[in-house]
Amino acid sequence: MLDKARSVGLAGHVGFDNLPDQLVNKAVQKGFVFNLLCIGETGIGKSTLMDTLFNTSFEAKPNSHKCASVILKPQAYELLEGNVQMKLTIVDTVGYGDQVNKDDSFKPIVDYIDQQFEAYLQEELKIKRCLQAYHDTRVHSCLYFICPTGHGLKAIDLVCMKKLDTRVNVIPVIAKADTISKNELLKFKEKIVAELNANGIKIYQFPTEDDTVAEINTSMNTHIPFAIVGSTEFARVGNKMVRARQYPWGTVQVENDTHCDFIKLREMLIRTNMEHMREVTHAKHYELYRKTRLEQMGFSDVDSDNKPMSFQQTCEKKMHMHQQELAQKEEEMKQQFIQRVKEKEAELKDAERELHAIFDQIKDDNAREKKGMEDYQKQLEDEISEFQRLKIQYQTAQLSGSHTLSLGTLKGKKK
Ligand SMILES: Nc1nc2c(ncn2[C@@H]2O[C@H](COP(=O)(O)OP(=O)(O)O)[C@@H](O)[C@H]2O)c(=O)[nH]1
Numbered sequence: 251m252l253d254k255a256r257s258v259g260l261a262g263h264v265g266f267d268n269l270p271d272q273l274v275n276k277a278v279q280k281g282f283v284f285n286l287l288c289i290g291e292t293g294i295g296k297s298t299l300m301d302t303l304f305n306t307s308f309e310a311k312p313n314s315h316k317c318a319s320v321i322l323k324p325q326a327y328e329l330l331e332g333n334v335q336m337k338l339t340i341v342d343t344v345g346y347g348d349q350v351n352k353d354d355s356f357k358p359i360v361d362y363i364d365q366q367f368e369a370y371l372q373e374e375l376k377i378k379r380c381l382q383a384y385h386d387t388r389v390h391s392c393l394y395f396i397c398p399t400g401h402g403l404k405a406i407d408l409v410c411m412k413k414l415d416t417r418v419n420v421i422p423v424i425a426k427a428d429t430i431s432k433n434e435l436l437k438f439k440e441k442i443v444a445e446l447n448a449n450g451i452k453i454y455q456f457p458t459e460d461d462t463v464a465e466i467n468t469s470m471n472t473h474i475p476f477a478i479v480g481s482t483e484f485a486r487v488g489n490k491m492v493r494a495r496q497y498p499w500g501t502v503q504v505e506n507d508t509h510c511d512f513i514k515l516r517e518m519l520i521r522t523n524m525e526h527m528r529e530v531t532h533a534k535h536y537e538l539y540r541k542t543r544l545e546q547m548g549f550s551d552v553d554s555d556n557k558p559m560s561f562q563q564t565c566e567k568k569m570h571m572h573q574q575e576l577a578q579k580e581e582e583m584k585q586q587f588i589q590r591v592k593e594k595e596a597e598l599k600d601a602e603r604e605l606h607a608i609f610d611q612i613k614d615d616n617a618r619e620k621k622g623m624e625d626y627q628k629q630l631e632d633e634i635s636e637f638q639r640l641k642i643q644y645q646t647a648q649l650s651g652s653h654t655l656s657l658g659t660l661k662g663k664k665k
C-alpha cells in the first residue's frame with residue numbers, strides 16, 4: 251500500500267496544467283460518436299424532429315404502415331460543427347405500432363440494443379482488440395415519442411419503456427405537442443409521470459451532481475416529458491426566418507419556449523448532457539450487459555466461498571468442469587453402447603433359438619418322411635419277392651404238366 255501522498259508546491263511553471271487541453275485536442279481530433287434511437291409510431295414526427303434537432307435535412311423517406319413487424323433501421327451521418335466532428339447514427343423503428351398484435355413490438359428494439367452491446371463486448375474480449383478505431387454503435391440515448399392523446403400512456407409505451415430502462419437512457423417526449431392545449435398538456439404530463447412511477451419505469455434523469463449544470467438539470471428534470479414540435483418549414487417572425495408550423499389560426503414556433511419544449515430538449519440532449527449519456531451508456535448500461543453476459547459464460551470475481559478468484563483461476567475451473575463433463579459424457583456413451591450390445595446379443599440369441607427350432611422341426615419331418623419311404627420300399631420289395639415266388643411256382647407247375655396252381659396272396663396294399 252502506498253503511503254498517503256505528500257503535497258508539495260512547485261517553484262515555477264511545469265506545464266501539466268496543459269493536460270486538459272491535451273485531452274480536448276485529442277478528443278476533437280478523434281471526433282465524437284453519438285447514437286440516437288427514435289421509438290414511436292409511424293407518422294408521429296420522428297424524422298421531422300431529427301431534422302429540427304440537428305437543423306439539417308436527413309432526407310428520410312416516409313415509411314409505410316404495412317410492415318409485418320418492427321424493423322430497426324440505423325442510418326449513419328457525419329456532421330461537422332465548427333471544428334468538431336460527429337458521427338451520428340439515428341436508429342429508426344420502422345413499423346412500430348403498425349401491427350394488430352403489438353405484444354412483441356419491443357423485442358426487435360431490445361435485440362438491437364443488445365446486439366450493439368454484444369458487438370462491443372466481442373471486440374473487448376479479442377486478444378488483439380482495436381477499441382480506438384472501433385465504431386461504437388451502442389445506443390446512447392432513446393427518444394420515446396408519446397402520442398399526444400391527453401389520456402396517458404398506452405400499454406405498448408409502458409411495456410416497451412419498462413424493457414428498455416435498464417438498457418438505454420430513455421427520454422420520453424410528447425410528440426406533436428401543438429395538437430394539445432396548454433391546460434391539457436400540464437395534466438397529460440402529470441399523468442405520464444405518475445404512470446411511469448407506478449410502473450417502476452426509470453427514465454433518464456439529467457445529472458445533478460456536477461455543480462456547473464446542477465441547477466439547470468434539476469429544473470429540466472421537472473419538465474420531463476418534454477412537449478415537442480418539429481417542423482421542416484420556416485416562417486418569418488419579425489426579421490428572422492424560424493422553424494415553424496403554420497396554421498390558419500396562427501404560427502407555432504419550434505424554437506419558442508412559450509410554444510413548446512423543443513429548446514429544452516435540444517439544450518438537454520445535445521448541448522448539456524450528451525457526454526453524460528455516453529458515459530452512462532458505457533458505465534451503467536453496458537456494464538450491466540457485460541456483467542450478465544460474463545456470468546452467463548461462467549465467469550465470476552469470487553468463488554463459491556466468496557473468495558476472490560482471478561481470470562486464470564476461473565479459466566482453469568471452467569476447463570476442469572469441462573473435462574469432468576466430457577468424462578461423464580464418455581462414460582454415459584460407453585454404458586449406452588454396452589447396453590445396446592447386450593440388447594443386440596439377446597436379439598441374436600432369440601433369432602438363433604428360432605432357427606434351431608425350425609431346423610429341428612424340418613429334421614423331424616424329414617425323419618418321418620424317410621421312415622414312411624423305407625416302409626413303403628420294404629412293402630414293395632416283399633410284393634416283388636412274393637411275385638417272384640409265384641412266378642417260379644407257376645413255371646414249375648407248367649413244366650411238370652400239372653395245372654395246379656396254388657395262388658399266394660399278395661401282402662400289403664398297392665399304391
Ligand atoms: N402537428 C404536427 N405535425 C407534425 C409534427 N412533426 C411532424 N409532423 C407531421 O407528421 C407527419 C409525419 O412526420 P414524420 O416526421 O415523417 O413521422 P415519422 O414517421 O415518425 O418519421 C408529417 O406530415 C409531419 O409534417 C409536429 O410536431 N406537429
Ligand SMILES: [Mg+2]
Binds near residue numbers: 296297313342
Ligand atoms: Mg420517419
